[in-house]
Amino acid sequence: MSSEIAPAPSHHPAPEDLLEYATGTGAEWLSLLVACHLTFCERCRREVAMLDEVGAALMDAAGNDDADDAWVGAAADDAAARISERTTADDAGAAGGMPAQLAGTVPRPLRPYLSEPGGRWRFLAPGIQHVPLQTPDDDVQLRLIKFRAGFVIPPHGHEGLEWLLILDGDIGDSHTGTRYGRGDVCCSDVDKEHSQDVSPSEPCIALVANLGPLIPKTMLGRVLAKIVKI
Numbered sequence: 623m624s625s626e627i628a629p630a631p632s633h634h635p636a637p638e639d640l641l642e643y644a645t646g647t648g649a650e651w652l653s654l655l656v657a658c659h660l661t662f663c664e665r666c667r668r669e670v671a672m673l674d675e676v677g678a679a680l681m682d683a684a685g686n687d688d689a690d691d692a693w694v695g696a697a698a699d700d701a702a703a704r705i706s707e708r709t710t711a712d713d714a715g716a717a718g719g720m721p722a723q724l725a726g727t728v729p730r731p732l733r734p735y736l737s738e739p740g741g742r743w744r745f746l747a748p749g750i751q752h753v754p755l756q757t758p759d760d761d762v763q764l765r766l767i768k769f770r771a772g773f774v775i776p777p778h779g780h781e782g783l784e785w786l787l788i789l790d791g792d793i794g795d796s797h798t799g800t801r802y803g804r805g806d807v808c809c810s811d812v813d814k815e816h817s818q819d820v821s822p823s824e825p826c827i828a829l830v831a832n833l834g835p836l837i838p839k840t841m842l843g844r845v846l847a848k849i850v851k852i
């Protein structure tokens with residue numbers, strides 16, 4: 623376990639995503655991504671705790687005991703339980719028999735979704751490895767992806783939402799002109815065309831959710847999309 627204190631994330635889930643998480647109304651893949659972000663982010667943990675309190679107070683004010691129980695039992699407690707399981711990514715590899723190659727990069731909420739005990743990096747394309755993750759959501763492809771240092775994802779658009787949560791290293795986005803580091807969320811919607819580049823100094827590991835295929839804009843991108851099957 624590292625004693626080094628990592629900087630707090632600069633890019634967070636949207637307020638509505640935190641609300642869906644706190645109320646237990648979001649899709650499982652989204653709740654999972656938010657839960658993983660919370661392991662890095664004190665600010666969003668406080669936000670979710672506040673939303674829990676507001677929800678419970680609203681139910682109290684309405685004087686509806688049944689509804690209050692429903693809120694606390696089905697939503698807020700569930701979110702609180704997930705948050706209470708939070709751990710830093712550094713802690714995550716310290717238990718559970720994670721193999722060395724994944725140790726230190728898989729937040730605890732993610733572990734039950736690994737398709738095999740411990741998970742294992744698999745070749746996806748030159749410079750890209752992945753670990754597929756299983757969720758009950760049919761319309762989303764969720765996986766851990768490791769890009770080699772200096773890797774460039776060619777210009778592309780999206781047929782559906784894309785969510786990246788950076789677990790290690792960093793990646794730049796041509797659309798926002800921003801670099802995203804550990805714990806940061808980078809969200810790309812259908813109208814966003816961009817390329818992405820991994821820092822030349824270290825690999826980047828990200829939790830990636832795609833709700834539709836990529837739309838490559840170059841020949842290299844089309845080849846890559848065929849190999850990667852996104």
Ligand SMILES: [Zn+2]
Nearest residue numbers: 634663665666
């Ligand atoms: Zn946050």
